[in-house]
Amino acid sequence: MALHAADRALVRALWRKLGSNVGVYATEALERTFLSFPSTKTYFPHLDLSPGSTQVKAHGQKVADALTLAVEHLDDLPGALSALSDLHAHELRVDPAHFKLLGHCLVVTLARHFPGDFSPAMQASLDKFLSHVISALSSKYR
Amino acid sequence: MVHLTPEEKSEVTDLWSKVNVEDVGGEALGRLMVVYPWTRRFFGHFGDLSSADAIMHNPKVKAHGKKVLSAFSDGLQHLDHLKETFAKLSELHCDKLHVDPENFRLLGNVLVVVLAHHFGKDFTPHVQSSYQKVVSGVANALAHKYH
Numbered sequence: 001m002a003l004h005a006a007d008r009a010l011v012r013a014l015w016r017k018l019g020s021n022v023g024v025y026a027t028e029a030l031e032r033t034f035l036s037f038p039s040t041k042t043y044f045p046h047l048d049l050s051p052g053s054t055q056v057k058a059h060g061q062k063v064a065d066a067l068t069l070a071v072e073h074l075d076d077l078p079g080a081l082s083a084l085s086d087l088h089a090h091e092l093r094v095d096p097a098h099f100k101l102l103g104h105c106l107v108v109t110l111a112r113h114f115p116g117d118f119s120p121a122m123q124a125s126l127d128k129f130l131s132h133v134i135s136a137l138s139s140k141y142r
Numbered sequence: 143m144v145h146l147t148p149e150e151k152s153e154v155t156d157l158w159s160k161v162n163v164e165d166v167g168g169e170a171l172g173r174l175m176v177v178y179p180w181t182r183r184f185f186g187h188f189g190d191l192s193s194a195d196a197i198m199h200n201p202k203v204k205a206h207g208k209k210v211l212s213a214f215s216d217g218l219q220h221l222d223h224l225k226e227t228f229a230k231l232s233e234l235h236c237d238k239l240h241v242d243p244e245n246f247r248l249l250g251n252v253l254v255v256v257l258a259h260h261f262g263k264d265f266t267p268h269v270q271s272s273y274q275k276v277v278s279g280v281a282n283a284l285a286h287k288y289h
Contacts, residue, residue: 032267036274104251108270111259118259120176120194127177 003132007125008074014110014117014126015071022068025109027060032105040098063102070133077136085140096138103130144221144279150272151221157261157269158218166260167211168204170253172197178248184241210249217280224283232287243285250277 047055073080176194188202220227235241258265
């Protein structure tokens with residue numbers, strides 16, 4: 001399931017459109033994840049997860065920055081996300097099955113906000129990109 | 143069985159009353175086959191599924207999407223009895239169609255994305271959460287008679 005040139009072009013184009021608002025959408029994706037998949041909240045007992053929480057916004061920005069880094073390094077996702085993989089594997093120890101849930105909610109968020117850009121081909125490329133990110137994030141687990 | 147509060151039930155039915163089952167069904171089934179190409183394995187007899195355009199404009203995909211979503215629509219009237227409601231369809235998908243139940247989960251999530259795409263700001267995080275419960279309940283009900 002390699003990322004073909006067409007997938008990369010679509011993802012880069014979408015990211016250009018998101019501009020400096022990636023954090024806003026990542027935060028909404030996090031909110032959707034916590035609401036739809038309550039087990040994901042177990043990893044954040046130290047955060048205030050109520051709607052509009054500044055702590056969730058801050059975390060959303062962190063996720064956004066990591067995704068933007070990924071978009072800028074589509075040719076070497078494992079390399080670019082290596083440190084984050086170490087962090088999630090050895091310190092945070094998030095069950096990798098949960099990454100798919102956040103990935104799904106990110107797709108839902110972008111479909112909701114960018115209907116004109118959300119062709120089936122765009123959805124496919126975005127889904128592929130996120131599964132590559134998830135794979136890179138899970139690479140150091142064992 | 144799906145546990146929805148009365149508020150969640152009305153969110154689900156309110157949004158669903160605005161759904162065009164034919165359009166959304168075709169869209170969801172089409173997108174499933176575009177985003178997860180291996181799902182085309184069940185539809186070899188549908189003709190041209192060679193590209194996103196071919197799939198999304200294929201009349202058999204649209205017709206089947208309408209069939210699938212009409213069954214889902216029926217399920218929404220019986221949220222307290224999903225296993226019974228989908229028992230026959232579950233047997234069919236296992237014994238005759240040989241569909242891996244993982245596909246029900248994939249289609250459920252694609253349906254959620256299509257609803258977000260169509261309804262925009264009305265597809266709030268809360269509405270999504272209610273629909274995730276429903277699609278998960280329907281997927282489980284459809285898998286229930288597998289053996």
